[in-house]
Amino acid sequence: DTAVSQTPKYLVTQMGNDKSIKCEQNLGHDTMYWYKQDSKKFLKIMFSYNNKELIINETVPNRFSPKSPDKAHLNLHINSLELGDSAVYFCASSPWDSYEQYFGPGTRLTVT
Amino acid sequence: AQTVTQSQPEMSVQEAETVTLSCTYDTSESDYYLFWYKQPPSRQMILVIRQEAYKQQNATENRFSVNFQKAAKSFSLKISDSQLGDAAMYFCAYRSNMNTGFQKLVFGTGTRLLVSP
Numbered sequence: 751d752t753a754v755s756q757t758p759k760y761l762v763t764q765m766g767n768d769k770s771i772k773c774e775q776n777l778g779h780d781t782m783y784w785y786k787q788d789s790k791k792f793l794k795i796m797f798s799y800n801n802k803e804l805i806i807n808e809t810v811p812n813r814f815s816p817k818s819p820d821k822a823h824l825n826l827h828i829n830s831l832e833l834g835d836s837a838v839y840f841c842a843s844s845p846w847d848s849y850e851q852y853f854g855p856g857t858r859l860t861v862t
Numbered sequence: 863a864q865t866v867t868q869s870q871p872e873m874s875v876q877e878a879e880t881v882t883l884s885c886t887y888d889t890s891e892s893d894y895y896l897f898w899y900k901q902p903p904s905r906q907m908i909l910v911i912r913q914e915a916y917k918q919q920n921a922t923e924n925r926f927s928v929n930f931q932k933a934a935k936s937f938s939l940k941i942s943d944s945q946l947g948d949a950a951m952y953f954c955a956y957r958s959n960m961n962t963g964f965q966k967l968v969f970g971t972g973t974r975l976l977v978s979p
Contacts, residue, residue, distance in 0.1 A: 783966065785967075790971070791901075791951055791971070791972045792969070792971055792972070793953065793967075793969040793972075794969070795966040795967065795968075798966060806966055808966075838905060840907065842907075849895045849897075849912060849914075849957060849959070850909065850912075851967060853906065853907035855904075855905065855906055856905045856906070856907075858905075
């Protein structure tokens, strides 16, 4: 069984479009994250939610809006896509008060 | 803010040999975790090993071990008896243990490990 899943795994779209990436975890974890890995492989936190509440919002453009409908889901919606948004986006989850984060398989977003 | 530095963009090793990947970090905190993650071409992030800052003993997981020097803020990964399947990007990461429950991982820039037969 997949612990942290993301859909889609690949997403190719044009500049100016709006797109969403979905993340689901079946581990019963309280906390979920979005990370961005750029073309140079650098990984950086974008958002963190705990029990549907936004905890961390690193300096991310407001075109990015995370939404957590319930504890098991954290979706990422991106408006007005730009070329610089091309990256791999990773969802992760962790139990409350635990060091370990479990990563999803990543979504490769390509903006043309 | 915490930072993590990996000064080796790429390292090469032959099968069965030993290789050490370097990592340094900067923090003013005393309670934290350090990790090494492996990212193979499949891009899945795999936790290789972790170290709690309060533990003096270096962590070991089978062929993987760390050299944790808290005063020097150094955290290197040693891979013994290297295998072809070890070829991947390796990321060093830091996680504060203050206000637990939702602490982000701060990653280094990664080291690409090449393994030759």
